[in-house]
Amino acid sequence: MTPPSNLIETEIPRVVLRPIEYLDAQHIEDAVSDERFPAQLPLSERVRTGQHKVWVESMVLSRTLGRPSFWSIDISTKERCIGQVGLLMDKQTTKLWLAYWLHPKHWGQGLQKAAVAALVNYAFRELQAREIFAAVGQWNERSSGLLTRLGFSRSGYPGPGYELNGENHITEEFFIDRQKWIDKNA
Numbered sequence: 001m002t003p004p005s006n007l008i009e010t011e012i013p014r015v016v017l018r019p020i021e022y023l024d025a026q027h028i029e030d031a032v033s034d035e036r037f038p039a040q041l042p043l044s045e046r047v048r049t050g051q052h053k054v055w056v057e058s059m060v061l062s063r064t065l066g067r068p069s070f071w072s073i074d075i076s077t078k079e080r081c082i083g084q085v086g087l088l089m090d091k092q093t094t095k096l097w098l099a100y101w102l103h104p105k106h107w108g109q110g111l112q113k114a115a116v117a118a119l120v121n122y123a124f125r126e127l128q129a130r131e132i133f134a135a136v137g138q139w140n141e142r143s144s145g146l147l148t149r150l151g152f153s154r155s156g157y158p159g160p161g162y163e164l165n166g167e168n169h170i171t172e173e174f175f176i177d178r179q180k181w182i183d184k185n186a
């Protein structure tokens with residue numbers, strides 16, 4: 001059966017990306033409340049401070065306005081929003097920033113790699129993006145490993161860091177350009 005056109009298929013059967021919805025806020029809470037989910041991420045802080053619902057609303061609005069936004073990862077007919085992947089545009093630099101998370105119970109199966117690959121592919125092939133960036137905490141080896149496996153490189157520059165509980169978090173900038181992605185995935 002052909003899926004509705006607002007879904008992005010991944011290379012894994014039945015694992016699809018669909019546009020973020022208001023009800024996904026509850027799934028974010030579930031994932032972040034798992035003790036394996038890193039507490040030092042902005043998403044964890046959003047849940048702790050109750051800001052995640054407002055964040056979801058703002059992402060739904062971005063999507064409605066046709067702006068870069070988030071997609072939720074569904075295992076069709078089984079489980080909704082096991083994680084998310086998104087692209088956000090920095091208004092000043094116009095850089096497209098990639099972000100993603102997965103419920104820890106689904107880690108270690110290649111699901112997030114497939115989800116990120118599907119969105120990056122969509123951005124380069126359908127949205128004609130030229131470069132995609134990601135900012136990764138130096139401690140986050142699972143995340144940097146995922147990006148490296150997909151062909152991203154370290155730019156050598158720091159990413160936009162963030163402050164959490166009065167502590168500054170430094171990130172590394174990763175990137176990939178359209179030609180490299182297409183050559184790698186031809």
Ligand SMILES: CC(C)(COP(=O)(O)OP(=O)(O)OC[C@H]1O[C@@H](n2cnc3c(N)ncnc32)[C@H](O)[C@@H]1OP(=O)(O)O)[C@@H](O)C(=O)NCCC(=O)NCCS
Nearest residue numbers: 100101102106107108109110111112113135136142143146
């Ligand atoms: C970062 C994160 C998404 C990675 O999740 P993940 O499940 O490890 O990612 P992948 O989908 O790439 O899976 C890789 C693992 O699956 C295994 N795997 C199994 N089958 C696989 C397949 N067909 N293809 C690829 N990997 C496969 C790999 O061996 C690897 O296992 P390992 O980590 O034990 O070596 C997850 O740790 C997460 O949500 N973290 C919190 C949020 C976060 O840090 N976001 C990024 C902020 S920059």
